[in-house]
Amino acid sequence: MIKFLNLKEINLRHRDELMQAMADVLDSGFYVRGQQYKAFCEEFAAYCGTDHAVGVANGLDALEVAIQALDLPPDSEIIVPANTYIASVLAISNCGFTPVLVEPDEKTYNLDPEKLAQALTPKTKAILVVHLYGRAADMVAINAFAKKNDLFVIEDCAQAHGAEIDGRRVGNWSDIAAFSFYPGKNLGALGDGGAIATNNPEFARKISSLSNYGSFQKYVNEVKGRNSRLDELQAAILRVKLKYLDEDNEKRRIIAETYAKKISNPLITIPQLPDNRLSAVWHLYVIRTPEREALQSHLDQAGIQTLCHYPIPPHQQKAYAELLHLSLPLTESIHQEVLSLPMDPTMTHEDVESVVDAVNAFKI
Numbered sequence: 001m002i003k004f005l006n007l008k009e010i011n012l013r014h015r016d017e018l019m020q021a022m023a024d025v026l027d028s029g030f031y032v033r034g035q036q037y038k039a040f041c042e043e044f045a046a047y048c049g050t051d052h053a054v055g056v057a058n059g060l061d062a063l064e065v066a067i068q069a070l071d072l073p074p075d076s077e078i079i080v081p082a083n084t085y086i087a088s089v090l091a092i093s094n095c096g097f098t099p100v101l102v103e104p105d106e107k108t109y110n111l112d113p114e115k116l117a118q119a120l121t122p123k124t125k126a127i128l129v130v131h132l133y134g135r136a137a138d139m140v141a142i143n144a145f146a147k148k149n150d151l152f153v154i155e156d157c158a159q160a161h162g163a164e165i166d167g168r169r170v171g172n173w174s175d176i177a178a179f180s181f182y183p184g185k186n187l188g189a190l191g192d193g194g195a196i197a198t199n200n201p202e203f204a205r206k207i208s209s210l211s212n213y214g215s216f217q218k219y220v221n222e223v224k225g226r227n228s229r230l231d232e233l234q235a236a237i238l239r240v241k242l243k244y245l246d247e248d249n250e251k252r253r254i255i256a257e258t259y260a261k262k263i264s265n266p267l268i269t270i271p272q273l274p275d276n277r278l279s280a281v282w283h284l285y286v287i288r289t290p291e292r293e294a295l296q297s298h299l300d301q302a303g304i305q306t307l308c309h310y311p312i313p314p315h316q317q318k319a320y321a322e323l324l325h326l327s328l329p330l331t332e333s334i335h336q337e338v339l340s341l342p343m344d345p346t347m348t349h350e351d352v353e354s355v356v357d358a359v360n361a362f363k364i
Ligand SMILES: *Cc1c(COP(=O)(O)O)cnc(C)c1O
Pocket: 058, 059, 060, 061, 084, 085, 087, 088, 130, 156, 158, 159, 180, 181, 182, 192, 193, 194
């Protein structure tokens, strides 16, 4: 059986170091916002190349706190890709703002800068960019559009830790950026975790306070905040795993490049490799086929686990009845056709070859 993602194996590679990190936290007597937390925030900011990073409880909170820190007027609209994971859209509506969904570029599955102008209204205040499937969006064009129209830019980097554009990493291409450390992400904790990165000292201060009861000084509350802190244990675990992130991302690139070179089946569209290989960290390797169900059961019979990211677009979810009237044909066809092949830095060369052979043997 080839798993879609062998999380246990991923973490067991670092068993001794992780056990030691957990023991250090236990012995320290500090369990929230202590030394491990401070050190991880510094190391993660250094990794992203940003001046500041603030750990929070999860990726959705990271997005919400990032949006809150912008202090937007109450009836603001925020542009977001229509084909994202629902968290990106939820963050906007949970903050009381209106998500404006935009169709992606089919070649990259990311926001299409050409389609931003048609989504713009006098109420538009920000663009929430998602680096979907681990591929950096076209930040140069998106930032140029944002600058021209006086919009904030937020990056959702939950799937793209370490991806870079022109030598500068994601999280460093916007006013404020959100990360998730959900176990299955490229940088994953042993539980929930998230972070917000920014180069703006004012935003850094606000985020730190908003995620800690709106407080800098214990029992003094400047704003109505929330409790969303990255705990010591997860911070210590993430410090271990951060050291291996680049190595794992490179393994993912090699798997993606092998798939791209060897998968040749007329029923299947594979993702285009980016011009700069460092701009993708391949959180997911997503192929497209009108025969998705048949392919998935064919692979299942060959002992290969696949998943679908994602089967239902946000605007067709019951939770978003108010968006159901939207017609987003590109997004809708993507959601009907996508299938994610195994993508895991612990896959062996033989595993990758087996996936290739099984995909190439598929016919109807
Ligand atoms: C995982 C994910 C999130 C949310 O992260 P959590 O830690 O699960 O809250 C947000 N956006 C995208 C694109 C994601 O993939």
